[in-house]
Amino acid sequence: MKNQYTYGNLIVTAPTPWKDITESVKEAEVPFTLAKDDGTGALQFSAAKYVSGKHPNVTLQDLDELRNDFAGKKELGSAFDELHSDGNLRVSGGSYRTTEDYVRVWYCSDGNNVALITYLTGRGKEGNEPDDCDAIVAAVRFG
Secondary structure, eight states, X not given: OEEEEEETTEEEEEETTEEXXXXXXXXXXXXXXXXXXXXXXXXXXXXXXXXXXXXXXXXXXXXXXXXXXXXXXXXXXXXXXXXXXXXXSEEEEEEXXXXXXXXXXXXXXXXXXXXXXXEEEETTOOTTHHHHHHHXXXXXXXX
16 A cells, blocks of 8 residues: 655655654754654655746756765765666665765656655664665656
């Protein structure tokens, strides 16, 4: 069974164990957040919607640059594992380890809109959650 969520123009489909916990996150500005009740990490979504003007035609290379810039600003180092998809949903993903955390970052686009999706958990505690997250990201759509 799956749940479907709409966040701005982003449509997210997730397996039932993954729930919207956005309201329970205690920060001033919280992105849309999914987690499992018995899980160790959180999957967060931020989206930028194309409104008007020249269509940006966001490429996979653009997404790689955005992800690498993000990793640099967050001091994540180099990705030890990368994922790319250049279909209707273009995806640039990468996994990173810091001294304390496991982080997976995806930038996704339909050519016009862009989403930043991040998964964060304690280093060594990720289990198979990153695989779940990959499936959730692959099912993301822009509405």
